Amino acid sequence: MAKKIAGFDIGGHALHIAVSTKKGVKKAVAEILPDGSVRDGRIVSYDALGDFIKQTCKKRKVRFDEAAVILPAGLCFCRRIKTPVMSHEQLTVNLPYEFRDFITAEKDAYFYDYAVLNVINNDEGEPAELDIMAAAALKSTLASYRGMFRRAGIKLRTAIPIEMAYTNVIRKFCADENHCHCIVDLGHTAIRLYMYNGLMFESSHLIEYGCSAFDDAIAEALHIDPFIASSYREANHDDCQSLPECMSVYQSLAAEIQRVIYFFRYNNPDSELQHIHLVGGGAKILPLRETLEQTLSVSVLDASEFLSTEGVDAELGLAAAGAALQ
Template sequence: MSANVAGIDIGNGHLKMALYKKGEARLVSARLPRNLVNDGVIIDHQAMSRFIKKVKQEHHINASACALVLPDSFSFFRHVSLPAMTEDQLELNLPYEFRDYISGDAKSYFYDYAVKETIYNDAGVPEKIELFAAAVPKSTISEYAGILRRAGLKLKVVLPREMAYVSLLKDYINRNPLCFNQEFCIINIGNLITCIDIYKGSTHVASKVLEFGCHDIDTAVAKVKNIDPFIANSYVQSNYEDVLSLPESMAVYNRISVEIMKVINFYNFSNPDSNLQDIYFCGSGAECSQLTDTIDKQTDKKTYSIDTLAPPSVAGSDSLAACTLALAMAMGL
C-alpha cells in the first residue's frame, strides 16, 4: 500500500501504526521493549527512534510523514464556552481557559481549537461560541518531532485522543446516515489506563480516564506465577496455562467493569435526556474476551467490538482493536 502519511499511537506497551488509502488499511502493533516508556514518558528518545524505524522497515511502512495521537499525560482537552470574538481575540483568551490545568509559563504551550457551535441572538448576531480546545507543552511537540524525524517521519498533525476518533465516526455515519444523531461510547482499554469517550454523532460529549488497564492483569498473573510482569504479559497474550481464567484475573476484570459502569451510570444520571445504548471496545484489552464479556454482563447497553464502526475492508483485521486510534488518525488525512 502506498500512503504518504501514517497514523501513529505510542502507548505504554505498544507502538501502533496505520496506513489508510481508499478504504484499505495496513495496521501494525509492535510490543515496545522493556522500560522504553514509563507512565507515558519515553525514557530513551534515541532508542524509540530506532525502534520506530525498525518497525517501519520490517512492515514496509513507506510513509514519509505521520499524524500522532497526543499522549493523555501531556495534553489537555476541554469544552469551552466564550462570548463571540475574533480569531485574534480568541488566540489571546484561550490560554486563560487552561490556567487551572497547566503549570509554568502559559507561553510554553501550544493551543488550538475547533468550533463546535456559534450561537446567535434574535437579531442574528453571534453571541457565544462553543469550542473544543486543546493545550500541549511546546517541549512535548519538539521531543516527539525529533524522535519521529530520526525515524524518517515528519510530524504533520497532532490531535488529542478525544478528537482523533472523530474521523472514524464521520466515516461510519457517512455509510450509515440514519446514525447521525446516535450516541456512541468508545471504551479504549489500554496498558495502564482505560479511556471512556462519549459522542453524539461525531461530536464529543464527555470523557473519563480510569487508572486501570491491561497491566493490572499482567501484575495479577505475575503474582500468582511468581514472575516478572513483563514476562507475565506474554502469558496473558497467549493465555498460557489458562491464566486469563485465574480468580485473580477475574477479580481485575470485575474491578475494571465496576469502574466503567460507574462512569456510564453517572453520565446517564447527569444527562437525563441521553439515549446512550451502544458501547464499542478498542485498545489491547478489547482483545481479551474474558474482560469484555465481564463488562457486557454488568451493563444493560449493547456492546460491540470496534470492527462495527471501522470501514468494512478493515473490520476483522487482527490488530484493529489495538490500532484504532492510529487508524483514526490516518483516516483523518
C-alpha cells in the same frame, strides 16, 4: 496519486500505526515497544524511539507521505469550551486563559490549538457562541516529538489529542448525529473511556490501571514472577485469563465502567447511550469481554462500526487511524 497519511499512536506497550488516504484506512500495524521505552505514559528516550519507528516502518513496509501523532493525555490538555463568536486572532489571544487552571508552566511555554465543533445560533438565528475543542501542549514536548520523527526520517504534519483522533473516526464513519458513543480503551497501563454525544466529544474518564494489573493477579495466583505472568496472560497459557483472581479484577473494572455510564446518563438525560465499543489490546481478552457483556447495562460491541477494512485490526488500530484521518 492520493496522499497517504500515517497516524502514530505510541502506547505504553505497543506502537500502533495506521495509514489512510481520502478513501479510508488502508493498513494498520502494531509492534511491541522495546522494554522501558515508555514509562508512565512518557517516552524515556526520544532518540531510541525515533530509531524504533524508523525500523518498524521499514520492517512492516509502512509507506506514506506525511505523519500525524497522538499526544498522550499526560502531555496534552484537551477541553471542550464555549466562547462568544470571535475571530481566529481573538481566539488565539483568549485560549491561554481557558487553560490557566490546568497548565503549570508559563502560558507562553505552551502551544494552543482548537477545532470549532459547532456554531450555536441565538433566538434570532444569528451565530452567537462557538462550541470548541481546544488543546494545549508544551512547545518543548512538540519539539521533542518533531525531533523524534525527524530522526526516523519522517515529516510530522501534526500532533493531536486522542479525543480529536476519535472525533475524526466518528465523523468519518458514523453518519448518525443522534447516536451516542462510548469508546472504552482497554490499554496496557490504563483504561480510558471517551464519551461522545452525536459527533461531539463530551467527556473522558481514566481508570488508573490497565491490562498489566491482570499480570499481578496471575503472578499472585500462580506464585510466579509478574514478567512471566505477562507472557502467560498474552498467550492465555493454561487459560490463566479465566483464573478467579483475574475474574475478580474484571468484575471491579466492570463496576467502575458502569459507574461512568450512569454518570454520563445522569449528565446527559436526553442522550441515548445504547452500547459501548471496546478497543485496545484488552478487547482481545475473552473472559474480560464476557464479564463486561454480562455485567453492564449496555451492549458491548467491537470497533467494526468505525473501521471495517479487511486486514486492519480495528481494536488495536482505531486511535492511530483517527490520527491518520486528521
